[in-house]
Amino acid sequence: MARPRDFYEDLGVARTASQEEIQRAYRKLAREFHPDVNRSPDAEERFKDVSEAYSVLSDPEQRKRYDAFGADFRRVPEDVDPQTWARASRAGRAPAGAGAPTGGGFGDVGFEDLFDDIFAGRAGRAGHTGRGTGTGRYGGWGPMPGADQETEVELSVEEAYRGTRRSLAISGPEGTRNVEVSVPAGVTDGQRIRLAGQGGRGADGGQPGDLYLIVAIRPDSRYRVEGRDISMRLPLAPWEAALGTTVPLETPGGETKVKVPPGTSSGRRLRLRGRGLPNPRGRPGDLFAEVQITVPPSLSAEERRSFEQLAATSTFDPRGRS
Template sequence: MAPPRDFYADLGVSRTASQEEIQRAYRKLARKLHPDVNKAPEAEERFKDVSEAYAVLSDPEQRKRYDAFGADFRRVPEDVDPDTWSRAGAGGAGGGGFGGFEGGVGGIDFEDLFGDVFARRRHGPGAGRRSGGWGSMPGADQEAQVELSVEEAYHGTRRKLTLSGPEGTRTVEVDIPAGVTDGQRIRLAGQGARGTDGGRSGDLYLVVSIRPDDRYRVEGRNIFTRLPVTPWEAALGTTVALETPGGETKVKVPPGTSSGRRLRLRGRGLPNPRGQPGDLYAEVQIMVPPKLSDQERRLFEQLAATSTYNPRERP
């Protein structure tokens, strides 16, 4: 008979691992083994094992029982004292070699030792109809990557996602709020894998990435965009229209503006539901006409002959 699985070993963590360490280990393995990205025949089975291990160890009560009763934690009645179990020789804490025995362990009959409470658990109404008689088990948390345009990140959007897990493939529609940032994780409570026998569903975590855009560069909540102006607009000053993720706005270009100058539009970056929005920075680019008319050439020649300005001369 094969030894019982060790949920800690399935996730590659120690028995003293924190909840954060357990969650990180599961996410790393889930990304590696998920059927959508790993087509190896053994990957799906391994993904199911990892998901089951995480579902147990991520729930404090389930983990406590697993640590106390090991592989039999689903079959031992809730009112059984772990010390009594251990003294009876039923096995060590954390899964030490007693899984898979139906009647008892080490010559001790479970029903004789714990009375009719255990019998009702195994043979009572509804026992074993779902989850192999394991009882209530919470669903695993799931993670999905979501790529957004800058406009979608600014305004928010609705997406339809296809998720795969131990229970199969399912489709969910999710609302993504306005103002999400690149790399942000959004928790959707109860939208993860379904629990069994009335167990709570896991959570769904959306990991946001903002698609590269020729018009915008996003850093945190701040947005950077180019603002092309003519030499005379930069020299004399002007007000020009600028397209932003939030719609068209007007930008005032001060007289004497040089290329590379950043004009700050306060609050026009990505929204922030919990605080100050980001800013939008318009980076000035002075653009020269690619082909001059005769009159334009004469005017530029006149300017060159008149002006004493030398940008290469130190002040």
């Protein structure tokens, strides 16, 4: 009899792998064996194996059952105790492919024999249809859930601020499909958005997987985004910085006013609280206007006289010399 598949081997990770390591391994292998990019005869089957392994190991509850019961984790009833299963396995009574430690051959013992032995006939009263038929509550694999999928969605800073809708082409073993998704306001770069039931289709009546959107905020020459905080330049004329003023500022959330205190130097950061990216679950980020003093590229005769008069009367030394 063929050796049961090992989902950890399918992904090339250790049994102690973290969720991040499992996700990285899946993304690498999915790109390598995706039927759209790999035309080798076994690529599609390998892609399906990788997708199934990821769908199980990325779900903490399914992974826990797989670690306890191995290849039979879908057929073992919810109320079976893993330690009891392990004891039966060591006694040579668990079906082949179980994840518990083994101490000898399993023989031809079926599920019903095992449950009769453990629960003194309780499994027989639960209503399975008979031994060896493969059609009862424990026969066959049963419904198989669809694989989780993920895709990157690139947004402008304004779209991240306000939210948006997108039509995405999602590729999977069943082909390419278009999915309409809503991106909520206030998402951050690298954030994962879970869309329940929008992933790969299940088999034999199994529930579909989930779709995860990975947010990538597009670089913008006007804004610099760090978490929920946004920084941008605020150009000022020398007299505005020296005398103080209130100037309009175009932000991702629309135009606002920023008050510039007198004596503001270039490089100073003026903080506008709560004007960064929104936060549906807490305090929004802040917006920082970074002052950049700009001089006129050319001076009129009157402007030149004013600057010359200022230079002649001012005692200010920007280099701090006494």
